[in-house]
Amino acid sequence: MEEPNKSLSVTSKEDYNLTSQERFTYSLTQLANIILAGIFELTYVNFFWDDLKLQQFYFSIGLIIYAIVNSLNDFYLGRMSDNTNVEKWGGRRLIYIKFGGVLWAFILFAMWFPWSYTNQIIIFIHFVVAICAFDMLLTLVWTVWLAVLPELTENIEERNKISLYVQFMGIIGVFPVLIAFVIYESSLLAFQIFAGVCALLCAICYYYIGSKLRERPELYIQQETVPLGRSLKEVLKSKSFVTLTIFRCFNHMILSLNLGFIFAYFYVLGVDLLTASLLFFLNSTFIAFIGYVIYKKLSMKYDMRTLVIRGRILQILLNIIGFFVILLTGMKLIIWIFIFISSICGGYLLFDYPLLMLITDDDEVTHGTRREGMIMGTNAFFIKIAQSLGPILGTFVLLYFGFVRDAPSQTNQAEFGILFLYFIVMSILSFLGLLGFLFFPLYGENMKNLQVKLQEIHEKKTQAYRTS
Numbered sequence: 001m002e003e004p005n006k007s008l009s010v011t012s013k014e015d016y017n018l019t020s021q022e023r024f025t026y027s028l029t030q031l032a033n034i035i036l037a038g039i040f041e042l043t044y045v046n047f048f049w050d051d052l053k054l055q056q057f058y059f060s061i062g063l064i065i066y067a068i069v070n071s072l073n074d075f076y077l078g079r080m081s082d083n084t085n086v087e088k089w090g091g092r093r094l095i096y097i098k099f100g101g102v103l104w105a106f107i108l109f110a111m112w113f114p115w116s117y118t119n120q121i122i123i124f125i126h127f128v129v130a131i132c133a134f135d136m137l138l139t140l141v142w143t144v145w146l147a148v149l150p151e152l153t154e155n156i157e158e159r160n161k162i163s164l165y166v167q168f169m170g171i172i173g174v175f176p177v178l179i180a181f182v183i184y185e186s187s188l189l190a191f192q193i194f195a196g197v198c199a200l201l202c203a204i205c206y207y208y209i210g211s212k213l214r215e216r217p218e219l220y221i222q223q224e225t226v227p228l229g230r231s232l233k234e235v236l237k238s239k240s241f242v243t244l245t246i247f248r249c250f251n252h253m254i255l256s257l258n259l260g261f262i263f264a265y266f267y268v269l270g271v272d273l274l275t276a277s278l279l280f281f282l283n284s285t286f287i288a289f290i291g292y293v294i295y296k297k298l299s300m301k302y303d304m305r306t307l308v309i310r311g312r313i314l315q316i317l318l319n320i321i322g323f324f325v326i327l328l329t330g331m332k333l334i335i336w337i338f339i340f341i342s343s344i345c346g347g348y349l350l351f352d353y354p355l356l357m358l359i360t361d362d363d364e365v366t367h368g369t370r371r372e373g374m375i376m377g378t379n380a381f382f383i384k385i386a387q388s389l390g391p392i393l394g395t396f397v398l399l400y401f402g403f404v405r406d407a408p409s410q411t412n413q414a415e416f417g418i419l420f421l422y423f424i425v426m427s428i429l430s431f432l433g434l435l436g437f438l439f440f441p442l443y444g445e446n447m448k449n450l451q452v453k454l455q456e457i458h459e460k461k462t463q464a465y466r467t468s
Contacts, residue, residue, distance in 0.1 A: 027165035032202035034173030067388035081373035098210025104137035147372030249386035250433025256390030270332030291347020311348035323423035
């Protein structure tokens with residue numbers, strides 16, 4: 001066998017603990033991810049629905065098309081990386097981060113130049129093309145990035161540690177996202193320039209990351225190629241996959257309602273635009289990181305599943321209490337107390353990626369094949385549907401309560417609808433996601449057995465690769 005590419009070095013058992021440089025390089029991807037995805041999520045509803053005034057019918061049809069197109073290609077984008085020619089490209093994941101990330105960044109920059117300000121059909125076509133192209137590249141880059149982590153280390157504690165690094169990078173990425181909203185509200189030209197600068201920085205990050213990380217060929221280079229139909233069937237029969245996917249779908253619906261409708265929430269926050277932006281930044285950075293650190297420490301004593309369930313229940317209760325407290329007192333500023341406390345309680349999101357990694361481990365133990373790309377892509381199929389349903393649900397709730405688009409103020413009824421969307425609708429979605437996660441099987445003895453079997457399998461694969 002030829003000498004493997006340097007990005008494909010064989011990993012020994014002692015290498016399961018990553019170096020600080022490896023953690024930094026892998027986590028740096030999240031900085032670029034958050035900037036690109038955050039700017040998009042924060043402004044695309046505002047841009048197309050609120051400012052360009054795309055009619056509700058076209059807006060809803062566009063999101064349905066987006067859900068169908070992008071969810072169907074998720075299977076193939078994930079599987080494409082699984083089946084990439086390693087000898088030709090030097091790996092099966094990093095090539096897509098290195099060059100796909102550059103293209104993704106360019107799409108973010110290009111989408112904010114209106115094709116028309118008055119023609120609804122042209123605005124509709126622009127809307128569909130922009131969100132579908134953006135999300136296809138998002139899926140490709142994000143999927144292969146997630147697929148790299150299970151190859152870097154099998155150690156759950158190490159994965160939780162790198163997840164904390166990832167969250168820290170995400171916190172840094174939040175700052176330009178929130179600045180983007182302020183710049184967007186001030187001037188479209190200024191926002192276009194800002195988006196271009198952010199896109200350039202993110203493209204540089206992706207190229208660097210794709211050049212510096214390594215892959216582990218011993219885990220997959222000698223495995224058989226499983227047909228798509230059989231692979232899908234095996235993944236969809238996995239209890240760990242189904243339960244976590246349900247949970248993550250509702251999480252992404254909540255995220256789309258949380259981030260994509262800030263333009264509406266400003267009416268009920270009780271402060272001016274700049275102050276609200278600073279408070280959102282504080283909440284998404286320092287406050288959120290407090291929650292991550294607390295849950296990281298708690299994970300030394302309790303399993304991830306228990307912490308997620310308890311944190312989720314506490315969040316739901318806080319949202320319901322907050323809704324009625326604000327209605328009864330009429331004091332808008334109280335909303336920030338509940339936003340901050342809920343953010344700390346939501347620190348269990350630290351385990352989002354480590355839990356997703358466990359599905360790939362479970363799949364390998366069950367079927368003997370590493371197909372992270374396929375699993376991530378299939379998970380993304382359902383996530384995309386949820387992400388489309390979120391804005392449709394949110395806009396319908398706002399319109400039902402009389403929300404007036406791009407207006408300087410809202411009626412009392414519309415403000416009630418905004419609070420109802422933020423506290424009650426998202427609490428219902430949180431509860432539905434929790435119901436699915438209650439059946440997640442990878443904890444306790446199941447987790448211990450999984451780790452033992454996984455280590456045995458990887459040691460056998462490594463030995464076979466070295467002697468081939």
